[in-house]
Amino acid sequence: MVRGPPPRSPVTADIFAGQPTDADLLARLYDLEHDQVSEDLVFYREQTRRSGHVVLDLGTGSGRLLRSFAAGKGRTIVGVDGSAALLRRAEQRVASEPLLAAARAQGRLHLLPGDVRRLEQLPLRRLLGPHGADLVVAAGVLPHLDGPEDALRMLSGVRHLLAEDGKLILDDLGPALLPDRDLPLSVDWEREMDGQTAVRRSQLMRRETPEGLRVAFSTIVDLGRPDGTIARLPASYRLWYSSYDVLAAMIGEAGLAIELAYGSHDLDPPNESSERRILVIRQTGR
Numbered sequence: 119m120v121r122g123p124p125p126r127s128p129v130t131a132d133i134f135a136g137q138p139t140d141a142d143l144l145a146r147l148y149d150l151e152h153d154q155v156s157e158d159l160v161f162y163r164e165q166t167r168r169s170g171h172v173v174l175d176l177g178t179g180s181g182r183l184l185r186s187f188a189a190g191k192g193r194t195i196v197g198v199d200g201s202a203a204l205l206r207r208a209e210q211r212v213a214s215e216p217l218l219a220a221a222r223a224q225g226r227l228h229l230l231p232g233d234v235r236r237l238e239q240l241p242l243r244r245l246l247g248p249h250g251a252d253l254v255v256a257a258g259v260l261p262h263l264d265g266p267e268d269a270l271r272m273l274s275g276v277r278h279l280l281a282e283d284g285k286l287i288l289d290d291l292g293p294a295l296l297p298d299r300d301l302p303l304s305v306d307w308e309r310e311m312d313g314q315t316a317v318r319r320s321q322l323m324r325r326e327t328p329e330g331l332r333v334a335f336s337t338i339v340d341l342g343r344p345d346g347t348i349a350r351l352p353a354s355y356r357l358w359y360s361s362y363d364v365l366a367a368m369i370g371e372a373g374l375a376i377e378l379a380y381g382s383h384d385l386d387p388p389n390e391s392s393e394r395r396i397l398v399i400r401q402t403g404r
């Protein structure tokens with residue numbers, strides 16, 4: 119019998135679906151790491167101030183960027199994410215930050231569960247208004263998609279929601295931060311979580327493909343309990359770091375065009391040692 123490659127499990131919009139660890143716990147651990155990222159907050163505040171009256175944040179996660187949109191005077195702010203557990207954390211953030219709570223109370227801030235590859239299924243036209251979105255942000259989302267077809271679905275959906283002069287920002291790791299070799303299981307960090315010590319170990323396996331770098335990334339968090347026992351929380355993710363050329367082709371196919379590229383949130387020009395790949399994208403015309 120000839121055996122083919124093992125079937126690939128379908129990529130869901132919920133990054134915690136099917137993980138052996140409780141989604142709410144994974145979402146807390148996710149925040150423990152991601153909430154420390156702040157170097158892009160001013161960039162998004164300024165992008166909003168310049169052009170973002172109506173902002174759509176794709177893969178909003180626990181809402182880390184929402185404050186930047188509000189501080190940049192975003193009039194309407196809509197966040198979409200596939201993880202119910204992360205959206206619950208985003209709701210907590212909105213309730214606890216006065217600027218966000220006020221926007222919510224005024225009906226200007228909305229959080230929606232949904233798949234960024236199926237934006238047409240969400241009531242976004244109604245929430246964004248007839249003009250569409252002035253600023254669409256997808257920060258760290260693309261690597262969670264399964265490849266060019268998924269990317270094209272998201273980009274085509276965005277194109278239909280963008281205001282005529284609106285822009286999409288795709289913001290991902292740059293070449294300098296992509297792994298250049300497999301990494302064996304090793305300790306990433308040790309932090310406090312609610313008085314308990316969390317130690318994260320991870321390992322990754324990489325595979326170069328024509329459409330970019332594929333990475334199988336697994337994490338194990340050991341959480342020390344007060345009684346001295348340890349809860350072990352495993353999770354694994356499949357990531358795709360698209361090649362520039364393949365992504366640019368998908369952007370073109372979706373009726374969009376790259377207007378600017380930056381290699382950092384300080385607007386440095388992109389090069390091989392850039393830590394970010396930030397693309398500012400506009401419509402090519404309806």
Ligand SMILES: C[S@@+](CC[C@H](N)C(=O)[O-])C[C@H]1O[C@@H](n2cnc3c(N)ncnc32)[C@H](O)[C@@H]1O
Pocket residue numbers: 130131132133152176177178179180182183198199200201204232233234235256257258259262263
């Ligand atoms: C690395 S996080 C970035 C979160 C946020 N943009 C930030 O910068 O802090 C990626 C987010 O994309 C979401 N995501 C991944 N695939 C998705 C999909 N198909 N539909 C909706 N959300 C998705 C995940 O749940 C996660 O919140």
